[in-house]
Amino acid sequence: MLSKIVRTISNQLILFILIFGLYIIMHGHVTPGGGFQGGAVVASGVVMLIAAFGSSEIKKSLRESHLSVVESSGALIFIGMAFAGMGTIFFYNFLVGTPVFGGIPPTGPNPGNVWTGGVIPLMNFGVGLKVMAGLSAIVLAMALFSSGEEMEE
Amino acid sequence: MMQYIPFNIPFVAAALLVGVALFIFLFKRNLIKIVMGVAILSSGVNLFLIALGYRAGGVAPIYTATPEGVMVLPVPQALTLTNIVITVSVIALMLTMVMYIYRHMGDIDAKKSRLLKG
Amino acid sequence: MEYLTVHSPILIVAIPLLAAFIIPLLSRLGSKVRDTFNVSLLGFVTFLVAILAIDIYANGARIYTLGASVPELARPEGYMVPVRIMFQVDGISIFMGLTITVVALAALVYSLQFVKNETGQDRFYSLFMLLYVGMIGLVFTGDMFNLFVFLEILSIAGAGLASYRVNLADAVEGGFKYIVISAVSALLVLFAIGILYGQYNLLSIAALANTMQFNTLDMIALAMLAIAFVMKLAGVPLHMWAPDTYAVAPAGITPMIYMSSAASMYALYRVTFTLYGGQFDTMPIGWVVIILGVLSMFIGVMMAIYQTDIKRLMAYHAISQSGYMLLGVGVGLAVLTDPVALANYGRDAMNGGIFHIINNALYKGMLFLTAEAIFFRIGTRDLNKMGGLAHNMKWTTIFFIIGALAISGIPPFNGFASKLLIYESVFRFNPLLSIIAMFVSLVTLASFTKVFYSAFTGPEMPAYREVREVPKSMIIGMGIMVACIIFFSIFPGLVVDTIVAPATDALIDQASYINGVMGAAP
Numbered sequence: 010m011l012s013k014i015v016r017t018i019s020n021q022l023i024l025f026i027l028i029f030g031l032y033i034i035m036h037g038h039v040t041p042g043g044g045f046q047g048g049a050v051v052a053s054g055v056v057m058l059i060a061a062f063g064s065s066e067i068k069k070s071l072r073e074s075h076l077s078v079v080e081s082s083g084a085l086i087f088i089g090m091a092f093a094g095m096g097t098i099f100f101y102n103f104l105v106g107t108p109v110f111g112g113i114p115p116t117g118p119n120p121g122n123v124w125t126g127g128v129i130p131l132m133n134f135g136v137g138l139k140v141m142a143g144l145s146a147i148v149l150a151m152a153l154f155s156s157g158e159e160m161e162e
Numbered sequence: 163m164m165q166y167i168p169f170n171i172p173f174v175a176a177a178l179l180v181g182v183a184l185f186i187f188l189f190k191r192n193l194i195k196i197v198m199g200v201a202i203l204s205s206g207v208n209l210f211l212i213a214l215g216y217r218a219g220g221v222a223p224i225y226t227a228t229p230e231g232v233m234v235l236p237v238p239q240a241l242t243l244t245n246i247v248i249t250v251s252v253i254a255l256m257l258t259m260v261m262y263i264y265r266h267m268g269d270i271d272a273k274k275s276r277l278l279k280g
Numbered sequence: 281m282e283y284l285t286v287h288s289p290i291l292i293v294a295i296p297l298l299a300a301f302i303i304p305l306l307s308r309l310g311s312k313v314r315d316t317f318n319v320s321l322l323g324f325v326t327f328l329v330a331i332l333a334i335d336i337y338a339n340g341a342r343i344y345t346l347g348a349s350v351p352e353l354a355r356p357e358g359y360m361v362p363v364r365i366m367f368q369v370d371g372i373s374i375f376m377g378l379t380i381t382v383v384a385l386a387a388l389v390y391s392l393q394f395v396k397n398e399t400g401q402d403r404f405y406s407l408f409m410l411l412y413v414g415m416i417g418l419v420f421t422g423d424m425f426n427l428f429v430f431l432e433i434l435s436i437a438g439a440g441l442a443s444y445r446v447n448l449a450d451a452v453e454g455g456f457k458y459i460v461i462s463a464v465s466a467l468l469v470l471f472a473i474g475i476l477y478g479q480y481n482l483l484s485i486a487a488l489a490n491t492m493q494f495n496t497l498d499m500i501a502l503a504m505l506a507i508a509f510v511m512k513l514a515g516v517p518l519h520m521w522a523p524d525t526y527a528v529a530p531a532g533i534t535p536m537i538y539m540s541s542a543a544s545m546y547a548l549y550r551v552t553f554t555l556y557g558g559q560f561d562t563m564p565i566g567w568v569v570i571i572l573g574v575l576s577m578f579i580g581v582m583m584a585i586y587q588t589d590i591k592r593l594m595a596y597h598a599i600s601q602s603g604y605m606l607l608g609v610g611v612g613l614a615v616l617t618d619p620v621a622l623a624n625y626g627r628d629a630m631n632g633g634i635f636h637i638i639n640n641a642l643y644k645g646m647l648f649l650t651a652e653a654i655f656f657r658i659g660t661r662d663l664n665k666m667g668g669l670a671h672n673m674k675w676t677t678i679f680f681i682i683g684a685l686a687i688s689g690i691p692p693f694n695g696f697a698s699k700l701l702i703y704e705s706v707f708r709f710n711p712l713l714s715i716i717a718m719f720v721s722l723v724t725l726a727s728f729t730k731v732f733y734s735a736f737t738g739p740e741m742p743a744y745r746e747v748r749e750v751p752k753s754m755i756i757g758m759g760i761m762v763a764c765i766i767f768f769s770i771f772p773g774l775v776v777d778t779i780v781a782p783a784t785d786a787l788i789d790q791a792s793y794i795n796g797v798m799g800a801a802p
Contacts (some may be wrong), residue, residue, distance in 0.1 A: 045246075059196070082183075117225065118226075118227065118230065119225055119227075121227065151257070151258065154261055
């Protein structure tokens with residue numbers, strides 16, 4: 010556990026990191042970014058908390074069963090969206106033309122429109138959830154392992 | 163295929179990185195160095211893929227508020243991104259195994275901690 | 281039914297993938313629910329593979345484009361090349377799919393009882409489903425980059441499963457060697473894909489085969505691909521990881537990791553026959569494959585003679601039998617551009633090599649399962665400490681005898697049928713290779729006789745008096761494989777005509793593979 014200054018600043022900064030990560034995830038289809046990149050940003054915020062507070066403290070809040078549920082549900086959102094278009098074909102973009110994310114983006118340079126892309130922003134969201142939970146679980150498990158404890162089942 | 167980049171520097175750098183990684187696999191015995199060798203090999207291949215797509219005077223291949231001009235190829239960037247994700251998982255798995263080997267054997271030299279021989 | 285047949289290439293890949301992520305949520309309801317779910321899901325996937333096989337043998341290859349408006353739409357209107365991710369299933373792909381599915385079903389039933397005492401069981405089954413997805417995706421894909429992605433999926437899942445018993449020190453070491461070799465080989469594959477993409481701006485296998493000019497960069501790419509796949513299929517001289525990894529993997533996983541090596545062999549054939557074959561003289565590549573096959577056969581069986589660990593011994597025999605497959609198909613590759621020789625003995629050599637793939641998967645997988653059954657009951661793999669197990673483990677002994685006779689090529693088992701095809705056709709190509717193959721077969725028989733005498737016969741040892749037979753699910757798992765072996769032994773001609781000959785035709789006939797994609801009307 011590091012000094013009080015570091016802990017206080019980490020507590021303030023984690024909010025901004027979370028918002029920045031979610032921004033990268035949700036705007037993945039118009040600006041550079043997307044599911045993996047935003048999830049990695051949020052996971053690096055969790056790494057900052059682990060470095061500031063110590064893994065035993067964080068283990069009380071981020072339980073491994075919660076992370077496992079978030080990770081599985083992220084993957085299920087992704088594959089569920091792929092199966093939902095199964096009336097025509099797998100991975101069919103059935104939301105094009107509908108009011109939910111269904112605009113047609115113009116080709117050529119343009120100011121981006123978030124309400125385009127069809128199924129892609131929802132899949133970005135699923136991937137972002139999975140990467141957030143997965144990378145945080147990896148780093149938390151390694152930190153706990155090297156300090157001698159184990160993650161509970 | 164590729165426009166003229168002076169001295170083809172990115173491709174030379176990618177070949178150097180792959181060469182360094184192959185040297186590590188052949189001659190180094192410390193397990194952590196072998197893991198680092200995989201990371202360096204992956205970086206070399208990623209650099210090679212990105213450098214393939216370059217067009218002279220190109221801009222980023224996105225449509226949102228870009229200046230006019232020729233765009234670089236976007237497909238190698240997608241291949242590189244997939245490779246980065248895969249490499250993260252592989253390195254995490256290898257580091258976990260090295261931690262377990264250290265816990266069991268107390269040493270991470272590949273010659274001293276070998277159990278399976280013959 | 282029509283819907284299932286048309287969509288089956290993607291359902292076979294996507295349903296186990298969905299199951300791999302449902303299993304952690306489902307296992308909160310109890311272990312019986314999870315076991316029933318696993319077995320019934322894999323049974324449904326076996327049914328899908330069967331109806332896809334019947335459709336392909338009747339109607340020819342089938343393509344499936346992800347995200348298009350109809351599955352057969354390879355090229356959208358206005359495009360000259362395919363741009364979407366595509367699955368292309370022809371004779372050799374469905375042959376490998378059938379082999380992998382049978383082995384996976386037997387391995388899953390076998391593992392149900394085996395992992396009951398371990399922790400983290402839901403992750404075992406998730407990784408098992410992901411390993412299956414990786415292998416099936418590798419053999420069904422029609423796209424070079426998808427090949428790389430599925431190769432990495434099966435490497436990571438296989439390494440995670442091989443080092444599953446983390447409380448044993450040697451298990452983690454075996455898993456570490458596997459993941460290092462797999463990561464290096466997959467990155468070499470990606471480098472070669474980058475070289476090919478930089479020249480032709482194409483990733484689909486059929487489109488690349490159509491526009492391939494065989495210049496220096498393409499030869500470098502072929503060399504890198506060949507080295508990477510030989511590294512992954514444990515061919516000599518890059519075989520050092522195989523005995524370590526096969527020995528320490530838990531029950532039911534060793535046949536699956538062996539099938540990953542067989543899938544890499546399929547990828548080698550796909551690259552050499554379909555991507556590079558056809559118009560160019562394939563004699564040098566064919567000879568390289570033949571030399572690799574002969575080296576694997578010889579060195580594999582010579583190293584197996586003096587092993588004392590039963591699973592390491594079987595791993596060296598697996599390397600040796602892979603040499604037979606490389607020899608058979610290599611002879612076919614060498615005479616690919618010579619129509620007279622191809623009709624005379626090339627086709628028979630390839631039939632023998634490909635028939636040997638499924639034979640070896642069945643009896644080698646079953647031998648691995650019997651060795652793991654012995655380890656399950658007595659806790660050691662050392663042959664010097666075993667003895668007299670035939671008194672207690674009767675089913676295991678019978679299965680071992682059948683497997684050992686089949687692998688040595690004794691009539692009437694299926695090993696004899698495929699080895700006879702290889703001997704006869706290779707003899708007409710070059711007599712020396714055939715003599716080496718027969719000698720290797722003799723030494724295999726000697727080695728397995730040693731194992732049988734050492735482990736099963738002899739007086740009952742006092743330490744093993746209370747050893748009972750293995751649980752029922754493990755017997756059923758081994759029984760599935762034995763049933764297939766006996767069926768293949770009684771009807772070898774039927775199997776060759778129905779399953780193996782379409783696979784050989786699919787490999788030799790590059791033009792129909794290209795036409796399946798490029799000639800498809802939008």
